[in-house]
Amino acid sequence: MNTEKVVRERYADAALQREPALCCPVDYDAQYLSAIPQEVIDRDYGCGDPSKHVRVGETVLDLGSGGGKICFIASQVVGPTGQVIGVDLNDEMLSLARKSKVTLAANIGYDNVEFRKGKIQDLAVDRDAVDRFLIENPVKDEMGLRSLEQYLETMRTSNPMIADESIDVVVSNCVLNLVASDEKELLFDEIFRVLRPGGRAVISDIVCDQEVPLEMQLDAELWSGCLSGAFERSAFLEAFEQAGFVDIRIQHLQPEPWQTIDGLAFRSATVIAYRPHLASEGDEVIEQTAEYLRSRDDVRRVYQGPFKYVVDDEGRMYTRGEACEDALAQAAQREAIADQFAVFENSSKSSPAKTTATLPMAGGGCCGGGSSC
Ligand SMILES: C[S@@+](CC[C@H](N)C(=O)[O-])C[C@H]1O[C@@H](n2cnc3c(N)ncnc32)[C@H](O)[C@@H]1O
Structure with missing residues (x-):
């Protein structure tokens, strides 16, 4: 068919x-x-x-x-x-x-x-443009086909x-x-x-x-x-x-x-x-989130439940009730998961939540690798 x-x-x-x-x-x-x-x-x-x-x-x-x-x-x-x-x-x-x-x-x-x-x-490929091209350049032989192929290639790569x-x-x-x-x-x-x-x-x-x-x-x-x-x-x-x-x-x-x-x-x-946020070094959103975290070491976020733990599409595990700085970064950026987390003020700054050098979307953070916060 x-x-x-x-x-x-x-x-x-x-x-x-x-x-x-x-x-x-x-x-x-x-x-x-x-x-x-x-x-x-x-x-x-x-x-x-x-x-x-x-x-x-x-x-x-x-x-x-x-x-x-x-x-x-x-x-x-x-x-x-x-x-x-x-x-x-x-x-x-x-x-x-x-x-x-x-x-x-x-x-x-x-x-x-x-x-x-x-x-x-x-x-x-814009098929209106292809229609116009074919009116002006009808494909009659192999050379014509080649010129159509080139036209499509240019459109795909440049426009x-x-x-x-x-x-x-x-x-x-x-x-x-x-x-x-x-x-x-x-x-x-x-x-x-x-x-x-x-x-x-x-x-x-x-x-x-x-x-x-x-x-x-x-x-x-x-x-x-x-x-x-x-x-x-x-x-x-x-x-x-x-x-x-x-x-x-x-x-x-x-x-x-x-x-x-x-x-x-x-x-x-x-x-x-x-589509995930960029995880590349220097990415503006990641940098902003990291800066936000540095400025807010008094704030923590915990996965609220109702499940004992959950794993996201990138393999990070969030355990109900446990604080995690990564969770804060994730939730700050990802609207789809934000309402799964409760925010609370951290009174004890001497015992910060677990953290990670990789912020926040590259996986393998404190919530990564299948281990929970
Ligand atoms: C079931 S209708 C849905 C139309 C519209 N979304 C709606 O809510 O009424 C499917 C539409 O998709 C178009 N369509 C089907 N396959 C397509 C494809 N591969 N690329 C672009 N359009 C396609 C059809 O021409 C048709 O207009």
Whole structure:
């Protein structure tokens, strides 16, 4: 099966005419819907609401933006100081989104959204630019192919569509499952590449409670219908881990399956995962945290529980109730874990908490190597 062809055809049709089979009911925040053209709301093919997790002023990238609904909600959340970029490979979806963005801007009074044509597993290549290049330089022979290859290589290295470390938050709504199995690893690597250190991915997608059998994966209708390309639930989380993400969390898991096929339950999940802060020497954030620690030797942080101990994605162990300077540094930087720690004043400065020379993200600190504070 040619996965991409099947997906392109199904979503070209679904852009022109609403396809109810692709709709999984989602409660969006109603205050943001009134500014969005009805045509876009009717073509809602999402399965969650990652836009709930974006903030004022952020630069947001929406993977597989479709008619643009999540971009248009995010546009209002980030406000005029933020920016939203939607990427989709489908011309019909892009034309619906680009037309609708004009109406949205008129309704909200600013324009901070743009849509780019690209594959989400290859975010360096701007496919509108490739289309233009091919009109001027049609490939007729091997020399033509070579010139196209050179053009793509230059774009990837010097002028990628989405630059390295340029995005605060990558969101996606029901799209990752549609990417061919052998390109899913590339996809997670691309999400990691474009996020700034400390940035996050908020991904709503369909997961399955078991690995989807191959014969189902070869069914074009099930694949393009956001079903048989779904990750098995724990494999979805592992894909983030493999790409280098940390503080990975299932933010929402739909209690009832969206669909059950041959005994396999498919349901929506929203996962939040962070690209780690830089650990390199001289990194500004690390330095600031270290300086903060030096200036605050009166403050300690302890893991609150309820578990006796926990281990983070980089192997640091935090034991309930035990103070650790690393925990303070970690929690000061990492919003995903901050609320797991209680802060208290350290009255006895003569017996400081255990510390480490490596601050704070390189692992192997006082909480590292599998030993607790
Ligand atoms: C299920 S729809 C979701 C659309 C939108 N996120 C929403 O919430 O309504 C999937 C969208 O992803 C796009 N898409 C699928 N595979 C893609 C890929 N590899 N790269 C870019 N876009 C893709 C399709 O064209 C379609 O617009």
